[in-house]
Amino acid sequence: MLRFCDFSxxxxxxxxxxxxxxxxxxxxxxxxxxxxxxAGKTTSLKAACGILDFEEGNIFIxxxxxxxxxxATKKMIAYIPDNPDLxxxxxxxxxxxxxxxxxxxxxxERNERIGKYADMFEISAxxxxxxxxYSHGMKQKLAIxxxxxxxxxxxxxxxxxxxxxxxxxxxxKQVFAEMCAEGSAIFFSTHVLEVAQKLCNKIAIIKGxxxxxxxxxxxxxxxxxxxxxxxxxxxMEGGEAGxx
Amino acid sequence: MKRNFWNLxxxxxxxxxxxxxxxxxxxxxxxxxxxxxxxxxxxxAGVLIALYEYIFMSMLYVEGNTAVFPPLVAMFAMFLTLLxxxxxxxxxxxxxxxxxMLFALPIPGRTIVxxxxxxxYTLDSILNIVMLVPCAxxxxxxxxxxxxxYIYYFILMLFVSLIPILIASIISALMSIIASxxxxxxxxxxxxxxxxxxxxxxxxxxxxxSAGGNEDxxxxxxxxxMLSGLSxxxxxxxxxxxxxxxxxxxxxxxxxxxxxxxFSIVALVFGKFYGKIHExxxxxxxxxxxxxxxxxxxxxxxxxxxxxxxxxxxxxxFMNQLIGLLMLVVFxxxxxxxxxxxxxxxxxxxxxxxxxxxxxxxxxxxxxTSTSISLEGKTFPLLKxxxxxxxxxxxxxxxxxxxFCAPVIxxxxxxxxxxxxxxxxxxxxxxxxPLCYAYSAGVVGLLINLKKYKFDWTSEVTIAKxxxxxxxxxxxxxxLSIEPMVIALGLxxxxxxxxAILGACTALAVIFAVVMTLLMNALGEKWFLxxxx
Numbered sequence: 001m002l003r004f005c006d007f008s009x010x011x012x013x014x015x016x017x018x019x020x021x022x023x024x025x026x027x028x029x030x031x032x033x034x035x036x037x038x039a040g041k042t043t044s045l046k047a048a049c050g051i052l053d054f055e056e057g058n059i060f061i062x063x064x065x066x067x068x069x070x071x072a073t074k075k076m077i078a079y080i081p082d083n084p085d086l087x088x089x090x091x092x093x094x095x096x097x098x099x100x101x102x103x104x105x106x107x108x109e110r111n112e113r114i115g116k117y118a119d120m121f122e123i124s125a126x127x128x129x130x131x132x133x134y135s136h137g138m139k140q141k142l143a144i145x146x147x148x149x150x151x152x153x154x155x156x157x158x159x160x161x162x163x164x165x166x167x168x169x170x171x172x173k174q175v176f177a178e179m180c181a182e183g184s185a186i187f188f189s190t191h192v193l194e195v196a197q198k199l200c201n202k203i204a205i206i207k208g209x210x211x212x213x214x215x216x217x218x219x220x221x222x223x224x225x226x227x228x229x230x231x232x233x234x235x236m237e238g239g240e241a242g243x244x
Numbered sequence: 245m246k247r248n249f250w251n252l253x254x255x256x257x258x259x260x261x262x263x264x265x266x267x268x269x270x271x272x273x274x275x276x277x278x279x280x281x282x283x284x285x286x287x288x289a290g291v292l293i294a295l296y297e298y299i300f301m302s303m304l305y306v307e308g309n310t311a312v313f314p315p316l317v318a319m320f321a322m323f324l325t326l327l328x329x330x331x332x333x334x335x336x337x338x339x340x341x342x343x344x345m346l347f348a349l350p351i352p353g354r355t356i357v358x359x360x361x362x363x364x365y366t367l368d369s370i371l372n373i374v375m376l377v378p379c380a381x382x383x384x385x386x387x388x389x390x391x392x393x394y395i396y397y398f399i400l401m402l403f404v405s406l407i408p409i410l411i412a413s414i415i416s417a418l419m420s421i422i423a424s425x426x427x428x429x430x431x432x433x434x435x436x437x438x439x440x441x442x443x444x445x446x447x448x449x450x451x452x453x454s455a456g457g458n459e460d461x462x463x464x465x466x467x468x469x470m471l472s473g474l475s476x477x478x479x480x481x482x483x484x485x486x487x488x489x490x491x492x493x494x495x496x497x498x499x500x501x502x503x504x505x506x507f508s509i510v511a512l513v514f515g516k517f518y519g520k521i522h523e524x525x526x527x528x529x530x531x532x533x534x535x536x537x538x539x540x541x542x543x544x545x546x547x548x549x550x551x552x553x554x555x556x557x558x559x560x561x562f563m564n565q566l567i568g569l570l571m572l573v574v575f576x577x578x579x580x581x582x583x584x585x586x587x588x589x590x591x592x593x594x595x596x597x598x599x600x601x602x603x604x605x606x607x608x609x610x611x612x613t614s615t616s617i618s619l620e621g622k623t624f625p626l627l628k629x630x631x632x633x634x635x636x637x638x639x640x641x642x643x644x645x646x647x648f649c650a651p652v653i654x655x656x657x658x659x660x661x662x663x664x665x666x667x668x669x670x671x672x673x674x675x676x677x678p679l680c681y682a683y684s685a686g687v688v689g690l691l692i693n694l695k696k697y698k699f700d701w702t703s704e705v706t707i708a709k710x711x712x713x714x715x716x717x718x719x720x721x722x723x724l725s726i727e728p729m730v731i732a733l734g735l736x737x738x739x740x741x742x743x744a745i746l747g748a749c750t751a752l753a754v755i756f757a758v759v760m761t762l763l764m765n766a767l768g769e770k771w772f773l774x775x776x777x
Binding site: 011012052081128 | 430534535536537538539540541542543545546547549550553554557558621622623625626628629630631632633773774776
C-alpha cells in the first residue's frame with residue numbers, strides 16, 4: 001500500500017532530514033514509525049502525502065508514484081498532522097463538508113459517516129460552532145473525523161494520540177483495528193512506545209534520518225519491551241538499517 | 245517593570261510589522277529579509293504619496309491657495325489613522341490572540357495595555373510621517389514659510405494620531421461588544437465595519453459637497469470648504485491649522501494638551517479595567533446542533549466557499565481586501581448623483597475617458613489574491629495534502645476575486661454610463677477596462693504572493709495590512725490607472741478621436757489581461773509547488 005524506495009530529503013540550506021529510507025507498509029498493516037524529535041518522521045510522512053517535494057528516491061501508494069501522479073495518491077490517503085491546524089474560521093460541520101466536497105463524497109454517505117464518528121467521539125454538539133473555539137483535543141477529534149469521511153485506503157497520522165482524552169484514544173484504536181480488518185493500512189508516528197508495542201503489527205525506528213530497524217513488532221521486541229529496544233538502538237552510533 | 249514594557253512593546257511591534265517568515269534558527273539574514281519587505285513596501289508607498297502630493301500642491305499653487313495644503317494632508321492623515329486604528333485596536337486590544345498568554349505572565353495589565361497602545365501609536369505614526377513629511381517639504385519649496393511653521397508642524401505631527409486612536413478604540417470596543425452578542429460574531433463585526441466605513445465616507449462627502457456648491461468651484465476652494473466644515477465638528481483640526489499656518493502658540497498647546505489627555509484616558513481606563521472588560525468582548529460560543537448538508541459541492545465551489553468564509557471571518561481582512569469595491573461604489577454613487585450628463589456631449593466624452601480609469605484604479609485595489617496564499621498560514625500543509633491540483637486552487641482564488649469584482653463593476657459601470665449619457669464606446673470602456681484591471685491585479689497579486697508569502701503569523705492584521713504583495717499590487721494598480729488616464733486625456737485634447745483613444749485603451753487592457761493569464765499558467769503551479777512549509 002505504501003512503499004518508500006531509497007527516499008531521501010534535503011532541505012534548503014543543506015540539512016539532510018531523511019537518508020535513503022526504504023519501507024513497505026502492506027494492506028491491513030498497522031505500522032508504527034518511531035524516532036527521536038527531529039529524526040525525520042514528519043518529513044517522511046509529509047513527503048508521502050505530497051506535501052513536501054523530494055528529489056531522491058521514490059514513494060509509492062497503491063503502486064502509484066507520489067511524484068508522477070500526486071492527485072491519484074492523495075485520493076487514496078488521509079493525513080492527520082501532529083498539530084491540528086484546521087480552518088479556524090469555519091464551523092466544525094462546514095469543515096467536514098469542505099473535506100467531503102474535495103474528496104467527492106456524496107452527501108448521503110458523508111452525513112452518515114459524520115453522524116457515526118461525531119457521535120462516537122462525542123463532538124456532535126460542537127459541530128455547529130467555530131473551530132476557533134475548540135480545545136486541542138476537539139480539533140484533533142475533528143481532524144480524525146475528517147480523515148475518515150472518504151474511507152481512505154491508507155491513513156497517515158503524525159502523533160495521533162497527543163491531546164486526546166483516554167476514551168477518545170481508546171475509540172481511535174478501535175477505529176484503527178476496524179480499518180485494518182477491512183484491508184486499509186495505517187502508518188503513524190508516535191512517541192508513546194507502549195501504544196506502539198500493543199497496537200502495531202509492524203514497527204520502524206528511525207534515527208538521524210536513517211532507518212535503524214523495521215519489521216514485525218514481535219520480532220523486533222522479542223521478550224523485552226519496545227522501550228528497551230528503542231533506547232538501545234537510539235544509543236547506537238549512526239543508523240544501520242536492518243530488517244528484523 | 246520598564247524592562248517588561250519595552251520587551252512587550254518590541255515583541256508586539258515586530259509581530260505587527262515583520263513577523264510571519266519562518267525562521268526556526270532565528271537567523272539575522274531571514275529577519276532582515278522579512279523586515280526589508282515591509283520597509284520596501286513603506287518606501288514605495290511613501291514615494292507614490294509624495295508624487296501625488298507634489299501634483300496636488302502644484303495644482304493648488306496655480307490656483308493660489310496653497311495654505312489649504314498642510315491642514316488638508318493632516319486631515320487625511322487623521323482620517324486614515326481613524327480607519328486603520330479600528331482594526332489595529334481589534335487585533336491588538338479587544339480580540340488579541342495573545343491575550344491569555346500575556347495575562348498569564350507576571351506583568352501588570354496596565355503594562356500590557358500600555359505596550360499595545362504604544363504599538364498602535366507607532367504603527368499609525370509611520371503612516372502619518374509617510375504622509376506629512378513630504379507635505380511639509382513641498383509646502384516649504386513652494387511657499388518658503390517662516391521657521392515657526394516647521395517647528396509647529398513637526399512637533400504637532402507627532403500628536404496627530406492620538407485623538408483618532410481614542411475614537412477608534414471606542415468604536416472598535418463598541419463593535420466587539422455588539423458583535424459578541426451574536427452567534428456569527430465575526431460576520432456581524434464585518435457588517436458593522438462596513439457601516440462605519442460607509443458612514444465616514446458618506447460624512448466626508450457630504451461635508452465636501454456642501455462646501456463646493458457653485459459650478460466653477462476650484463479644487464483648493466472646495467477642500468477649504470471641506471476643511472472648515474470638518475473643523476467645526478472636530479476642533480483639533482482647526483487648532484492644527486491655526487498653529488502651523490498662523491503660528492498660534494495657544495492653539496498648538498491646545499492641540500498637544502487635548503491629544504495627550506485623550507491618549508492618557510484610553511491608557512488609564514483600559515489599563516485599569518482591561519481584564520474585566522475583556523470578558524465583554526469574548527464571543528458567546530453557543531453549542532447548537534449542526535445541520536447536515538443535503539447537497540455536495542464540486543471542488544472548485546468548495547474551495548471558493550472556504551476562501552469566502554475566511555474573508556467574512558475578519559473585519560480587518562474584509563475591509564483591507566475589498567476596500568476597492570467600496571470605493572468603486574462610492575465613485576459610482578458620486579458620479580450618478582452629480583449627473584454630469586446634463587452638461588453636454590463634450591463633458592460626457594471627457595468622462596468617458598476618466599470613468600474607466602477611475603473605476604479601474606478602485607478595482608485594482610481589490611487585493612484579496614495578494615494575501616490569499618499567506619492567509620493559509622499554518623493550514624497550508626492541509627491544503628497541499630488535499631487531492632486538488634495547484635492550478636485548481638489558484639483558479640478558485642481568482643474566480644472568487646472576480647465573483648466579487650465583476651458584478652460590482654458591471655452594475656456601477658452600466659449605471660454611470662446611462663446616468664451620464666456616455667457614448668457607447670465610453671460605456672464599453674467603463675465596464676471592460678475595470679474588469680481587465682481587476683482580473684490582472686488578481687493575477688499579479690497571486691503571483692507576487694506565491695513568491696513573497698508569510699505563514700508564521702499570529703494575527704491576520706500582519707498579513708492584511710503590512711504586506712509587500714498587497715502594497716505592490718495596489719500601488720501598481722494606482723500607477724497603471726492614473727498615468728494612462730493622463731495620457732488619454734492629453735491625446736483627447738490633442739484632437740485624437742474619442743473612439744480611437746478608448747478603443748486602444750480597451751484593447752491594451754484586454755491584451756494585458758491575456759498576458760497575465762499566460763504568466764499565471766506558466767508560473768503559478770510551479771511556484772505553488774515550490775512552497776515548502
